[in-house]
Amino acid sequence: MTLAYFNGKIVEVKEPVIPIDERGHQFGDGVYEVIRFYNKKPFMMKEHLERLYASAKVIKLAIGSELAELEKAMLELVEKSGLEDASLYIQVTRGVAPRNHLFPQCPASISMTVKPSRPISEAVRQQGVKVLLLEDERWKNCYIKSLNLLPNVLAKQEAYEQNCFEAVLVRDGFITEGSSSNFFIVKDGSIQTAPLTNYILPGITRIAVKAIAEQLSIPFIEKSFSPEELFAADEAFLTSTNCEVLAVTVANNCLIGNGQPGGISKKLFAQLQEKTK
Ligand SMILES: Cc1ncc(COP(=O)(O)O)c(C=O)c1O
Known part of the structure; x- marks a missing residue:
């Protein structure tokens, strides 16, 4: 089953969870990763997470969760989905705040989706x-x-x-x-x-x-x-x-x-x- 996650909550992919003032939506102000799971096992998870933290650092975005904590949330989401071969997308943005180009004083937003992977035929x-x-x-x-x-x-x-x-x-x-x-x-x-x-x-x-x-x-x-x-x-x-x-x-x-x-x-x-x- 496909599943989604927004700031600590696991939801259905179709659920409207992203607020209108979310900076990913308003400005594309964030970074992302996609990680493939084969037989429930993530492939090169460490490298993907390191790249996510590196991307966030250069745009001065504090993810707010330790790498291990984020990894745990990802593994849990995939486990809950029951999918064996899955693609997990994670987006980290500068959070939810009234529209203003300047950085807001709010925590980062973390969203994820897990869907069946779509292998090349x-x-x-x-x-x-x-x-x-x-x-x-x-x-x-x-x-x-x-x-x-x-x-x-x-x-x-x-x-x-x-x-x-x-x-x-x-x-x-x-x-x-x-x-x-x-x-x-x-x-x-x-x-x-x-x-x-x-x-x-x-x-x-x-x-x-x-x-x-x-x-x-x-x-x-x-x-x-x-x-x-x-x-x-x-x-x-x-x-x-x-x-x-x-x-x-x-x-x-x-x-x-x-x-x-x-x-x-x-x-x-x-x-x-x-x-x-
Ligand atoms: C612009 C660009 N280059 C290269 C890649 C390949 O990266 P990876 O092998 O980490 O998926 C991607 C993947 O999304 C990409 O968007």
Whole structure:
């Protein structure tokens, strides 16, 4: 069953619990995370929680709960939902206060939802996905997992309308990441992805993939690359909590490699599956 949580209370997802003056709603003034549970077990929970606290710190938002306390509330919510494979979203905002841009003197709001995870279908995995390259119109602090997702929403919608699964963003002639994923190419047996700067989100799946690449002795190069390098790549793939490792076979209508999911992408996905068992 799907469940929600707002400031200490477990409720039905449909229950109207967010007050109109909530700053997440009014300003997008907050940060969030999504954590996947496989067979009731959270995957890389510690890394997700650390990123949540790091994002909150840079926007000067005091979460008000210790990390362990928050973790307990999350585990309880998933336990109560009875779901085995679930996606838990958590949003922390600067609280509920009359509208004013200045920081309010009130506790942070914490909301969560737990829903069944929606795995990528086998058919999509077999085929790989198409992506559309678009200008990265986001701000300069993309390393913060902020609730302000308007440029990401617009880019993803544009990609969808052009029959693509994901928008891949280009800033100053280089690919940064997807609208909700990190992005990688494979060339001559090496994996390449944008380095961790303020222009990309430090993905948790990216950490897992880097560790797998090391285990498999596949070179993992953190260096920006251009759309031309993508078009000339042997393989491409994206990573995220929701998509795990997903092969990209077409970019701007150009086939990547032979237009089939590549061997390294498949290996990384298989290894990631082992870790989530
Ligand atoms: C912009 C962006 N980049 C990358 C990612 C992938 O991060 P993770 O692997 O932690 O899910 C996401 C996930 O939501 C994202 O929104």
